[in-house]
Amino acid sequence: MSGNIIDGKAFAAGLRARVATEVAVFQKGAGVVPGLAVVLVGDDPASQVYVRNKGKAAQACGMTAFDHRLPAESAESDVLELITRLNSDPTVHGILVQLPLPGHLQASRVVEAIDPAKDVDGLHPVNAGRLALGQFAGPDGAIVPCTPLGSLMLLRDRLGSLTGANAVVIGRSILVGLPMARLLIAENCTVTVAHSKTRDLPDVCRGSDILVAAAGRPGLVEGDWVKPGATVIDVGINRVDTPSGSDRPYKLVGDVDFATAFEAAGAITPVPGGVGPMTVACLLANTLTAACRQNGVEAPAWLG
C-alpha cells in the first residue's frame, strides 16, 4: 500500500541535506554564508510557527537566518523601509515576507518592493514574468515559487519524464495554481487549469494523468474523479474540526479525499507529509540559488 504514497517528508529531508552540502561548497568557494531574512508583520499564530520553522531550517543547513518582527499595526512605510534596508544588506541573499499580511497592508506593494534577485518566494512580477516567459536557466532565470517547485520535484522523481501527460491543476492562484501550470507546460504536459467556475470539474479531472489540487477545499477531489493510475499531488492544507473528545480540536487535511483517491491513484501525496515539507526545502534551495547568483557563482541544478 505504501508504494503508492509519495513521501514528501523523506524527499524534502534529502533535498535539505543536499542544500546543506551545497551551502558548504558555496561557502568554501565564495567565502560567503547565505542569509535568509524572514519578515513577519503581526502575531498570527500559524504564521509565527511557519516563520520559526523556516528560520530553523535555514540554520540547520548552514545559512544565517534573520528574524524580523513588526507589530500588526505597522504602517506600510515601516514595512517598506525594512525591505529597503534588507535589499541593500549584503549579508541577506533571500527575503521572505510571510503572507497573509494584516488587512490594511497591500501584499502586492510589499512584494514588489523586494529586490527580485532576493525574492526567494518567487512572487515579484519580475520573477513571475520570467516564469511566464519560460526563462528558467542562468543568472537571470526566474526564482520559482516554492510550493509548485516542490510539487514538480515530486512528480519528476516519481514519473521521470512528464512529456505528453495530460495534467489538470485545480486552482489559479499566483502562489500555486498559475506557476504550477506554467511549470507543467515547460515539462511538455498538456495542461488544463480548473477553478471555482469550471463546469463539471469531476469530468475534467477524470481525463488527467497528473492531477494537482490547490483549491483550499477539504476533500474536494473524490476517488471517482481520479483516472485509474493517475498521479495525484494534493497541495491543500485545511484545518477541519475533529469530533469532540478527540486529542486535538482540529486536524489537517488536503483537498483530496485521501481514502477514496488512494484506491484509484497510481501515486498520491498525503497531507500532512506530502507537499508541505517540500515548500520549506525549496525555500532553502531558492535562497542558495539567490546567494550563488548574487556572488557570480553558478547555482546548483535542483531539478536535475
Ligand code: NAD
Ligand atoms: P487561493 O485561495 O489563493 O486559491 C484557490 C484557488 O482554487 C482559486 O483559484 C479558486 O478559483 C480555486 N477554487 C476554490 N474553490 C474551488 C472549487 N470548489 N473548485 C475548483 N476550484 C476552486 O489558495 P492558494 O494560496 O492557491 O492555496 C490553495 C491551497 O494550497 C490551500 O489549502 C493552501 O493552504 C494550500 N497551500 C499549501 C502550501 C504547502 O506548502 N503545501 C503552500 C501554499 C498553499
